[in-house]
Amino acid sequence: MCKKIKLALVDDHPIVVQGIVSLLENLNDIEVVGSFYTGTDLLRFLKDSHLDMVLIDVMLPDINGIELCAEIKKTSPNTIVIAISNHTERSIIMQIIQNGASGYLLKNASVEELNQCMENAMRGDIAFSKEVIEIIAKPSFNDLKGSPKFTKREKQILQLIAQGKTTAQIANELFLSPLTVETHRRNMMQKLDVKNAIELINTATERLLI
DSSP states (O other): OOOOEEEEEEOSOHHHHHHHHHHHHTSTTEEEEEEESSHHHHHHHHHHSOOSEEEEOSOOSSSOHHHHHHHHHHHOTTSEEEEEESOOOHHHHHHHHHTTOOEEEETTOOHHHHHHHHHHHHTTOOEEOHHHHHHHHSOOHHHHHOOOOOOHHHHHHHHHHHTTOOHHHHHHHHTOOHHHHHHHHHHHHHHHTOSSHHHHHHHHHHTTOO
């Protein structure tokens, strides 16, 4: 009798978790040993338990999947990580693979694709669903330009802009001049090629920069 693969799932949507767990429980070689709604809960579990594989969402309430993948591999290097997400940005797919993930599927993938990707990952291959392969094969103009890098200060200001704070409030909170805050804001808008604060927040959110 083959040893069952010990697997956990991380997604903050209970219906998604229940649906995927139901599918996985029908596979003879899979044992679902945990399902979590936050990355923090998974990492806490992983410190005391062995997992062969983790399926993670890219967007979680406490940490994004790219960072979570890196933390999982740091805590348990042999645990296989596969991302299952609705995000179709090539840059996100490539970033999570660079952080140690063994695969990436969209949430509309079939059960057969999920099963095949898990089997491929267990063999040591990088596994993608059909649509993800097509995305990787056709980089967009933004992908070719590369993902922009924000400084620590820019990220601080971006978070405060996302909270709806004004330039004056941000300047007061970070002990900066309003001119400095505006300069950082303009630099970030230029890096993302956007025209206003709303586009800045939307694009930064899409690229998991917030």
